[in-house]
Amino acid sequence: MKLTGKEKAAVFILSLPDDDAKKIMEGMSEDEIREISRTIARLGQMDEETVKAVREEFLSLFENQSFNVRGGMQKVKDLIFKVLGKEKGRHLLKELQQGPKNTPWEILNEMEPTLVATFLANEHPQSIALIISQLNAEQASFIIDYLAPEVQQEVIYRMAKLGNLPPGALEDIEESLLAELEAMGASRGLYTSEGGGGVKKVAELLNLMPRDTSDKLLAFLDEEDNPLAEDVRKEMFLFEDLLLMDDKSFQTLLREVSNDELLTALKGTDDRLKEKFFTNMSERAAEMLREDLEMMGPVKVSDVEQAQQAILKVARQLEADGAIVIMGKGSDDVVL
Incomplete structure (x- = not known):
């Protein structure tokens, strides 16, 4: 032997x-x-x-x-x-x-988003949409944010139109990616994905992107295909959608959120949403939060959005784990 x-x-x-x-x-x-x-x-x-x-x-x-x-x-x-x-x-x-990270998608998921955006810059928007649809949502959202605005629009639109990809659909792209990544020193290994884009994937990406960017991309979708844009909106999960949670789920979420993040996230938000938080806290905790909000100075919009996204990320994970229910979004609504 x-x-x-x-x-x-x-x-x-x-x-x-x-x-x-x-x-x-x-x-x-x-x-x-x-x-x-x-x-x-x-x-x-x-x-x-x-x-x-x-x-x-x-x-x-x-x-x-x-x-x-x-x-x-x-x-x-x-x-x-x-x-x-x-x-x-x-x-x-x-x-x-x-196993080792030697598939093109695993390699791209591990690369710096700026490098991936540069790597994809000369690709056709349809190819970029196909490639990004195979990456994890957080990495994909960072990459899209680094693309040129006109490319962002085309990629998001084409991703929203993608359905689930059958086995073999990405083989040509995989081979091309592997050759280029190999030239950069990446490991070689073939992988055929059955994942894809579609409305849910686009909604997930927009949820993770800065609010001004996601708003612009949604406006572009509205112009190109209003029904498609509405389908994306139905799948999106915004900070205001926390109002759709029942009190028990809301209290579960509050236990997983830091006070500093909550304070920043609530700065300048709708009074109804603030009240939702207050009513699901102890009287003393709610009063302290009100006082802190009143005393708080100006906060950058980007900091508020970052804190809100952090809380939404916790909420999405809790929902995925079955620990909370968020009613009214998509096709998985509950009947009371």
């Missing part, structure tokens, strides 16, 4: 008592531990002849001993926890289970 250098190292470490294996791995860098762990995870049952051959190569003193070596994720877990401790070990295990 022909083994690579990494596989030989993995077999040798697995053939040692745990304490000895730990000592060897303690002398490795985190990158080396990551590589050897991936190799161990891929190993199956190793025959005795192969193990002996590996040990003879590494250490002739062990040539007459028999060993039973088996890899797998459990062995990786035991070794990593012993070497790195539970906290770092869990992080590395999660990374191992997810």
